[in-house]
Amino acid sequence: MNGTARPAWAWEVQTAALMAVVGASALFSVGLLVSDLFVRSYVLSGGESELPMIVETVIVRSGEINVLFFVAVVTYIAGFTWWRRATRSMLRAAGDRAEAATTHWTIPAWYLALGTALAIRWQNKASDDSPEAFASMLTWDAVQICVRLTGLVLLLFGIWRIRAQVSALVAETGVAAQKPAGPDRLAPPLARPAAPVAADLGPADDAFWLRAGEMADAAGGELALLETAGAATPRWVLVPPGGDLGAVRAGLPAGAVVSAYPSPPSAAGTEGFVPAPSDFYHGLLEDETGEVRYQAVSPERMPVFLSRAGRARRWALYPTDSAQALHAVVRSPAARES
Numbered sequence: 001m002n003g004t005a006r007p008a009w010a011w012e013v014q015t016a017a018l019m020a021v022v023g024a025s026a027l028f029s030v031g032l033l034v035s036d037l038f039v040r041s042y043v044l045s046g047g048e049s050e051l052p053m054i055v056e057t058v059i060v061r062s063g064e065i066n067v068l069f070f071v072a073v074v075t076y077i078a079g080f081t082w083w084r085r086a087t088r089s090m091l092r093a094a095g096d097r098a099e100a101a102t103t104h105w106t107i108p109a110w111y112l113a114l115g116t117a118l119a120i121r122w123q124n125k126a127s128d129d130s131p132e133a134f135a136s137m138l139t140w141d142a143v144q145i146c147v148r149l150t151g152l153v154l155l156l157f158g159i160w161r162i163r164a165q166v167s168a169l170v171a172e173t174g175v176a177a178q179k180p181a182g183p184d185r186l187a188p189p190l191a192r193p194a195a196p197v198a199a200d201l202g203p204a205d206d207a208f209w210l211r212a213g214e215m216a217d218a219a220g221g222e223l224a225l226l227e228t229a230g231a232a233t234p235r236w237v238l239v240p241p242g243g244d245l246g247a248v249r250a251g252l253p254a255g256a257v258v259s260a261y262p263s264p265p266s267a268a269g270t271e272g273f274v275p276a277p278s279d280f281y282h283g284l285l286e287d288e289t290g291e292v293r294y295q296a297v298s299p300e301r302m303p304v305f306l307s308r309a310g311r312a313r314r315w316a317l318y319p320t321d322s323a324q325a326l327h328a329v330v331r332s333p334a335a336r337e338s
Contacts (some may be wrong), residue, residue, distance in 0.1 A: 024153040033145040040138040101165040106158030113151025120144035126284035204328035212260045221264025229256035252334035265314035270306040286314040
């Protein structure tokens, strides 16, 4: 077995079951179509043509078959709706790409075909008791079955394509991958980058903030400050050149490690970007509303981060061992006085 990540087995089984239900519904529709055509031929011939025994059975059991048809329609519609929601939930760690992976043009086309078939079925009634009117009704019934059958084929193809898209996303990102069978194949857990040890750092005093301000002025852009405090998620603070560093200092808790990075976030795309070698990275993502989020990035997760960065308003990626970064620890007021 190769090392490519694959979707969980439970999801694969659910997908196969859904495709089996849709395929069975399509075969059922073919049978109804053939039956309608035989009955139409029988009516137009004045009863001279013969009906196969299976068609006679369909006519006799028309009530039960209509109920079976309704159950089949409800089953595959509800089944697909549930399956797609479950798939998106499974891929939620992939962000916006989860919705893209579960979308295909055949799905809206199926909805259109389904609605058209139901409309034809609803309006299709014989105008009188003549054989010609009954034959016309059978003709339109055959038309709506053909439309519904086309929709089922589109749905089946759409599920197959979505499955391929989801598998590709899982292989690329490792999100929702099936768990390995043996303990010797267990992947290492996703860790957070190690913060600098507070005991080894100097204080975030006036000299540190003076250097940080000079760093922002030299970069000609916003200074990226990373606050790391205990088990809490690290937090980014962006300070513009000449910005109020005093307000930033006042908002930092005692004991927090603050790191300043000279390169401001970029609004450029990620195409052709090659990160500097490192065991771990601090990722910064800014969305269209101006919200800035932190993301821990390992080399294995780099494709996921760069994909998100390509859709962000601005982004940045800093190696945890960057030699250009400034680090300091925020002392408590008592420690500063002493």
